[in-house]
Amino acid sequence: MKKLKFPTAQTILLIIAGLVAILTWIIPSGKFDSLQYHKAENVFIVTTLQSNQTLSATQNTLDSLYIKIPLNKFTSGDIWKPISIPNTYHKVEAKPQGIIAFIQSPIKGIIAAADIIFLVLFIGGLIGIMNYTGAFDAGISWLAETLKGKEFVLIILVTVLIAIGGTTFGLAEETIAFYPILIPIFLAAKYDAMVALACIYLGSSIGTMCSTTNPFSTIIASDAAGINWTTGLTSRFIMLVLGTLICIIYTLRYAQQVKKDPSKSVIYSQKAAIETMFGNSTNSTVKLSTRLRIILFVFAMSFVIMIYGVSQLEWWFLEMTVVFLVGAVLIGFLAKIDEYTFVDLFVKGASELLGVAIIIGIARGITVLMEDGQISDTLLYYASNATNGMNKGVFINAMLFIYSGLSFFIPSSSGMAVLTMPIMSPLGDGIGIGRELIVNAYQYGMGLFAFINPTGLILASLAIVKVGYNKWLKFVMPLVIILLAFTMLVLTISVYL
Template sequence: MRAEAKVMPVKEEQPKKKKFAFPHIYVILLIFVAVMSIASYVVPAGEYERVEGPMGRMMINPDVFTFIESTPIGLMDFLTAIPQGMVSASSVVFFTFMIGGAFMVLKDTGIIHFGVDRLTRTFISRKVLIIPVLLVTFSVITAFIGTPELALVYVPILIPLMIKLGYDKMMAAGVALISTTGGFLAALTNPGTVGLSHQIAELPVYSGAGYRFLLLVAIITSGVIFLIGYAKKLEKNPQLVKQSLKETASHHIYQEKNYDITTRQQVAGIVVILMFVGMIYGVLTHQWDFIKLAGYFLAMGVIVGIVAGMSGNQISESFNKGFRDVLLGAMIIGVARGVAVVMEESQIIDTIIYGLSHAVSSLPSSITVLGMLATQGLFNFFVPSGSGQALITMPIMIPLADIVGTTRQTAILAFQIGDGLSNIIFPTSGYFMATIAAAGISYGKWAKFIFPLLIVWFFIGCAFLLVAHAMTWGPF
């Protein structure tokens, strides 16, 4: 008899579960524009009276608010919100393009790679020290001049540096954004936030810098600890670095190559340093805006290229390559601005701040300062400009501070902390989104990376505010 063959049951293949893919940033921002458009049909329109404030800028009169006829967003208004956002944010968009172009010139001259090589040789045996050195340097610059947008300037240099030291592009973005955001959050003499708020509150300009310096130390120290911990993680898992290097190389951000530097390139490097110092001077003493900074970076690229021996055609092509590298970041800035455009067109932005201020005023006096922090952070989603937010919210928060018994200095610190914390996570913050786009990092990966530090910063900020309130910090 023939043995019967056993038929093995065929296992049905289980369908693979799809992993959650974080939406593209354009999708996220478009959803926000749509939500705000729908909100224009629900939130009543309103407006505060505008009066002339410090330096001729218009600010709100907190005593005069009226509800007005609603102007909800129609289909055409929704479709044109993003193009209008591009126009409205044009100064920041072109600033981003000029940074990209100027730094591509510096890269093509070999100056950046030479500098990276020197820094690598200096820190290769103790590479973890590069983290506190860079964080302290960049944060102090921002704490004085108040330009967190410099993160866009630092990233093109930091990516090749971090990769040569054995780290990845997330580390580069972390150093750039944590340092500039920390310096902005605890700013000592930021003209656009601290200086303007002090003028509105009728306080001595830049007073209270000693207490803000202690906050700066706490914020940057926690940032250093956080990034050193990430560095140790990379050292234990080299596969993470290899993957980042593969992705970075595919974007032509970094190439392993030795550069010989000529006398002309050395002179060009000195010119770069002098022009960078000149930029800090211009921002600090003349309050250069984004248009002036864009022109300055254009001049930097041209001058450095000529000094280094590049022809006009070579400089032009370098600018073109730089424009292409930062295109995504520049577009994100304009798209993000579309959210504010919808709120301005429907005239619900004043209604929102009116409602938030009443919510804060109903809190117990002991925790009002924390409510101020939360309000400022939330409002920064709609108005990411620090000076713009100061002109809108400070005229309300200053009288509120007087009523609930906290000092005006403390109210301004709540504004600084709330504004600074949200700058590093809200997708409507244009320069932040442009920075991670320039580094080739998705918003989802960044949010997962930075969230633990954000929580630490939040509790540090709350502690400093509660102490300031308890000791009645400030002139009055």
């Protein structure tokens, strides 16, 4: 009998999309009225099922709608997306998503996610150019020699730096670029590719889970809850430090086991294939010449400029993609690559990440099915009602699990914040706890589930190394359980302080 294989990332997502389509036939369609600020006219637009209504942009208007958010949060641009209006949920005409909608959803998702897909493809093109120059091989060989006996420093450094990016400006999708670069370095240090995946993905996940200044979660969620984003900052910072420490210890322990005995690797059966895929740069005969050092500098600066632009200049996917295109052209010029060879290398490099791009599109298609079926608000309505009558400890942990569950359907942190905070944060008032704890439950719930959420970034990340989702679950589930227990303990204590 032929051995059954765990399905591919694409198949997993299509199965989930099918289940979501079925849910649109079971869960009633419903909508909250929404409010959005229009800066040009200085008015609020309230969108209901019947019509759009224009209201004066005043604090009295917000108070009359039971929106406990200061007016300046809208006029300053902190809240730019439509927010849900409390106590306005109503059922609407059902819009079940049939077989045609299901078939169309991956295509719609790819179109909707075109910005990040182009970023991924252009990163692939840049990697293709870099591989041709030999700069990677020379640099990795030099780094492996330099870190001999101190390879564990690499694990700590990468995890901490990426966690800092996650907590400050929401470094998440951008980490896709780091896998092809860092995996050969970790292989050269005698670790497996899972260690590289862990350092990058766990670092990003724990950073965004314990966001401190991240405008796409902490700041927008606090604003939507009607509180200052600095409220609760200390507790989130402590969670960040302790959570990152737990992730590093967990990864180090696994990495040392693999280094001592490679057969302990959860992806040991793929060892030869992965080493062939990413090359064995430890035996590189290419010397790190001045030209190659300049090429590596330009390559590194592409990421520095990207990070600076996103965090300081309000750049997004268009600007990030342009940075990598310019970086590729500069490197091609420095390496004296002729035009035809450059184009060929760039296209082949992009094609290497085409599978990743398609996964991102299919995942976005699931969100499209949810939106077209109009069941997101219904799930939020039922979730908010489920917490009635709970004591503080049970309530805050229930919020943690509610947000974890909702993040399966709404993986966007900013989308989750504006959709749920105006509804969920007032529930804390009735229970007698601060709204910053609702923000914490939102962040920790979404962040914890992000470690394994198939509608998030993990499947795209795994696809780069062609590691199965089942292998990742085997590696990460003990850590998720440890972090879940720790988070529940912290939240429970915090509501009684």
